[in-house]
Amino acid sequence: MSTPTLTDADLVERYAPLTVDKDTADFYRGWAERELRIRHCTECGHTWLPFRPICPRCWSFAVDHVVVQGDGTVHLMMLLHQGPPAPGVDYTTGPYPVATVEFADHPGVRLTATIVDARPEDLVVGRAVSLTWFERNGMPHPAFRPTEVTR
Amino acid sequence: MSTRNPLKDQIAIAGIGSTGFSRSSDVSGLELLVRASVEAIRDAGLTAADIDGVVVPGEPGGVNPGVLATALGLPRVTHFARPVPVAMFSMLDAVHAVHSGACDAALVAFPYLRLPWNSRSAANDPFRRHLAHGVQAVPESIAMAPAYAAWASRYLAEYGVDRDGFGLVAVNMRSNAARNPLAAITTPLTLDDYYAARMIREPLGMLDMDLPVDGADAFVVTRAVDAPDVGRPQVVVHAITTGLVTPNDEDQVPCLDRHSQHIVLDTLRAKSDFWIDDADVVCLYDGFTVITAGWIENLGWAPPGGTADFLREHWVAAEDRVLVGGRVQINPHGGSLSEGATRGSGHVREAVVQLRGEAEGRQTPDARTALVCTGGFFFNSQGLTLRRA
Numbered sequence: 201m202s203t204p205t206l207t208d209a210d211l212v213e214r215y216a217p218l219t220v221d222k223d224t225a226d227f228y229r230g231w232a233e234r235e236l237r238i239r240h241c242t243e244c245g246h247t248w249l250p251f252r253p254i255c256p257r258c259w260s261f262a263v264d265h266v267v268v269q270g271d272g273t274v275h276l277m278m279l280l281h282q283g284p285p286a287p288g289v290d291y292t293t294g295p296y297p298v299a300t301v302e303f304a305d306h307p308g309v310r311l312t313a314t315i316v317d318a319r320p321e322d323l324v325v326g327r328a329v330s331l332t333w334f335e336r337n338g339m340p341h342p343a344f345r346p347t348e349v350t351r
Numbered sequence: 352m353s354t355r356n357p358l359k360d361q362i363a364i365a366g367i368g369s370t371g372f373s374r375s376s377d378v379s380g381l382e383l384l385v386r387a388s389v390e391a392i393r394d395a396g397l398t399a400a401d402i403d404g405v406v407v408p409g410e411p412g413g414v415n416p417g418v419l420a421t422a423l424g425l426p427r428v429t430h431f432a433r434p435v436p437v438a439m440f441s442m443l444d445a446v447h448a449v450h451s452g453a454c455d456a457a458l459v460a461f462p463y464l465r466l467p468w469n470s471r472s473a474a475n476d477p478f479r480r481h482l483a484h485g486v487q488a489v490p491e492s493i494a495m496a497p498a499y500a501a502w503a504s505r506y507l508a509e510y511g512v513d514r515d516g517f518g519l520v521a522v523n524m525r526s527n528a529a530r531n532p533l534a535a536i537t538t539p540l541t542l543d544d545y546y547a548a549r550m551i552r553e554p555l556g557m558l559d560m561d562l563p564v565d566g567a568d569a570f571v572v573t574r575a576v577d578a579p580d581v582g583r584p585q586v587v588v589h590a591i592t593t594g595l596v597t598p599n600d601e602d603q604v605p606c607l608d609r610h611s612q613h614i615v616l617d618t619l620r621a622k623s624d625f626w627i628d629d630a631d632v633v634c635l636y637d638g639f640t641v642i643t644a645g646w647i648e649n650l651g652w653a654p655p656g657g658t659a660d661f662l663r664e665h666w667v668a669a670e671d672r673v674l675v676g677g678r679v680q681i682n683p684h685g686g687s688l689s690e691g692a693t694r695g696s697g698h699v700r701e702a703v704v705q706l707r708g709e710a711e712g713r714q715t716p717d718a719r720t721a722l723v724c725t726g727g728f729f730f731n732s733q734g735l736t737l738r739r740a
């Protein structure tokens with residue numbers, strides 16, 4: 201989806217109830233373009249999430265973003281048998297998987313998202329996963345799917 | 352790291368009060384709060400005119416310190432604060448206020464209410480409808496409570512263990528609660544019951560989570576030299592601290608070997624003249640079972656992942672609970688899992704009761720020292736050592 205006309209107000213409204221503010225707008229603009237951005241320090245190269253305006257390592261304010269390719273490993277894995285309501289999430293049909301994934305190309309930087317197209321045995325700590333996207337309220341949201349591996 | 356501790360043994364927890372805890376109270380949060388407060392002030396041998404500090408944590412359904420001061424008719428207050436929830440933020444505020452001279456006698460009062468989002472009966476109570484404005488979360492987040500289920504998955508995978516350690520924590524708390532008249536739930540619990548309980552956020556289920564209750568705890572904090580002699584041993588704060596690792600976002604915390612509990616324990620140990628092996632009373636937070644496992648292991652009682660083996664080694668089968676070294680109870684009051692979800696004020700109160708020698712059927716003989724660790728892994732880890740003066 202190309203979103204050159206997406207105003208700040210549109211972004212805030214369409215990603216509610218997520219907190220889109222001055223610090224995180226660039227992160228969610230990335231989502232709208234199916235691009236997973238993480239904060240990057242142009243002085244020392246440090247990368248981190250969530251978006252904050254200063255590099256915690258060198259205190260540079262010269263921060264921009266880099267786009268992650270999205271391959272990673274499940275670091276934390278939770279199955280929600282009940283939880284907050286969301287469009288497309290029906291806890292009565294089975295638990296909803298929520299994983300925290302650490303990116304292979306940015307060790308220590310993690311994103312929490314659901315996992316799609318997974319068999320039960322894929323929903324475990326240590327599973328290799330890749331980034332994908334799904335739509336909610338007409339807007340792209342990140343998710344992971346098990347990486348095809350030679351079995 | 353500051354190892355200074357100029358308040359060591361100077362500040363007393365001179366009064367305690369508690370309503371006890373239930374899942375069916377129909378009085379207001381304010382009434383619970385004032386009942387516990389009046390009991391604590393009288394217990395300290397003081398009156399309204401003596402109380403010039405008021406600290407009330409910002410619990411959902413709680414009140415501002417000004418409301419409590421007005422309800423109690425406190426004539427003159429010079430220190431008041433509304434710290435974020437979890438016990439030691441408020442205790443530490445009061446201890447510092449008294450030590451610095453901001454006030455002479457601080458009332459610290461903790462309100463707890465079942466809320467529409469954690470209790471079905473509360474959701475049906477019209478008088479609690481105004482409490483329904485929680486932060487709207489999305490499923491794809493581990494912020495706040497879900498973080499403990501997420502990190503429990505890491506614990507189980509990284510250490511290659513089953514949930515027995517978590518289950519034994521839950522069983523221990525229930526067995527202890529049976530000896531505590533303030534406890535909300537005392538029906539016996541087995542490890543089989545634990546495993547049979549409904550999953551909520553797998554790998555954690557109903558019995559890994561603390562019990563939403565109505566009730567209140569209150570404390571009066573003074574200088575030890577100012578505390579009236581009411582004919583019982585005085586309990587003094589030996590050391591108190593909080594700890595914060597970075598990053599502390601729930602999904603970015605470094606690892607199970609490096610989170611906020613480690614900072615608390617390093618600091619508390621450096622400020623204290625005694626440590627775990629010399630603690631007669633040990634209260635460890637159990638808002639989720641995995642938090643207790645974290646404290647047990649980070650205190651050095653067990654190696655990483657070793658909570659189940661440690662609890663089994665010290666398990667007293669006849670009492671269905673743990674007595675470390677045949678003597679030291681963990682949460683003699685039953686903890687947040689079974690006394691009720693007090694966010695740690697119950698743990699502080701129990702330590703005081705034990706050090707006074709007033710714990711009756713659950714009293715540790717000749718208890719002189721206590722170690723209390725409250726909060727979890729991220730932004731509310733805290734520690735306290737107490738001693739009988």
Ligand SMILES: [Zn+2]
Binds near residue numbers: 243244246256259
């Ligand atoms: Zn930098």
